[in-house]
Amino acid sequence: MHLCHQKKSFLSGGESRIVKDGKAWLKTVHKETWTEKAAGADLKLVADYVPAAKPTNKTVVVAHGYMNTKEFMAPQIKMFHDAGFNVLAPDDRGHGQSQGNYIGYGWPDRLDYLKWINQIIKKQGQQSQIALYGVSMGGATVMYLSGEKLPSQVKSIVEDCGYTSIIDELTYQAKAMFNLPKWPLIPSVALTATIKAGYNVFDASAITALHKNTRPILFIHGSKDKFVPTSMVYQNYRAATKSKKALWVVKGAGHAKSFPDHQQAYSKRVVGWFNANW
Template sequence: MKQLKHKKLLLALIVIILLICIGFVSAGFYFFKVACVPGPKSFLSSSSSKLTKSDPLYHEKKWFRDSTKQKWHIKSADGQYQLTANYLPCHNSNKTVVVLPGYMDTKEDMGEYDALFHKMGYNTLTPDPRSQGQSQGKYIGYGWPEKNDVKKWIEFLLQKKGQQQQIVVYGLSMGAATAMMVSGLKLPHQVKAFVEDCGYTSVKDEIEHEAKALYNMPAFPRFPLVEILSGINKMKVGYFMKDGSSITQLHKNHRPMLFIHGDRDKFVPTEMVYQNYRATRGPKKLWIAADSAHAKSFANHPKAYRKHIENFLTKYVK
């Protein structure tokens, strides 16, 4: 009788463990869809496409809207997807900035940054990341697979515009993390510098932060859930989230990099920029923009933003 009770208890325990595991795996697939599958995101603020003169970047956005854009196309680095970019020439300049959009943003959302660099005398090449805008793709890679696409865009730019090009890579938010990940690759010598604005330390760090910030999720079940999500990401996208590390790539970087971050950033916590800044091996500068939330440093400080970037790049791009 006692042995039978023990067997029943063991069976009940196994069933409970299996149900918990099934629950975690189901939750992992749900959060993978929320985080990594393109589509409307309830946690993102919707930005109006209406242009108003009260917008601090009205002139930049209007310039972009009125500009003629060349459409460029390449295949992704893995050959799976057709990727699209805007190219905006600046007179006969041999200086080009590759402008990298953020999470669920498109090349059209980066118009004020195209205008910013155009005023400095740069051409701009602004790709839609895979699965965003007009670029094909199944999943959002948070910069890790996209870094190889950016390298391919750089090589394509050199083929089209010549080896005399001087190239800067600029990124915002996810695009900033992508830029930092690109910095650790073997790149053509024409890549002179990087500018990153509010990028995260790693995909895993950012996902863990969002699980806590958006869902108020305690350490348990957050830790096992993120690990399961990372395993699903490995199956679907091809990498574990901890491997998608800006810091690891920055350790390999010896090119100049300007780091920008708002002091009130809650989406990508401001403390992440200090870790990224310490990690890079090249010349560097850090600017913390006062009273600025995530990706708002340019809108809040347009003159200072341009000055910081211009002063930094002048040292490395002739």
């Protein structure tokens, strides 16, 4: 797991059939290119906006995972499009078409997503209804975002396999993948993030954000997740004390595999959650 700096590249190879098919579909569907300026940084961010086949005020904002792009979320974009929703899928800082040389693991990005939300409202009006959806780093991003002062148009959230905090995830990965101790690795990462990317990794806690969240939130996690350990979802779930909430631990699923392995059940749960909370 890369700790901070990234070139403008992302993981390649080994794409699943569902992602390949989704990307092919995304190339053919009508979509618009939206842009936004990053919060607190002079960076141009880019998103795909896929309008529903029939006009609607319901829009799902989709947050992708680490070293992925909006195109990797094409299967989920199609899922929401098929359900009759508009979809906005940004590339995070340092990913895809968006500018930036450093990855913030969702923390600075949460404020970028707030700007995307406000752009939806500006373009579609005060009657807009918005839902948030994220996978892996994107799951952490929407949880971080849940602790901000959100517009009333944001109705509900689904997070899939997001981590409890940047520190927790980096500590876990350092131990699991490289057998490295937490100290002095984490202080050096924190210093690099502060100097190079302009944020404090110790501030980035989904637990703290979820304590503030008031939006209905569905937590999803695979029972066999070895990248973001399944134990984290229980901590996140317990932290959401002020909101309607639900938890689905998908038996046998690995990291970010709940949707590919159980497409029909997943779609029913996620789309059903959004429809129940508009």
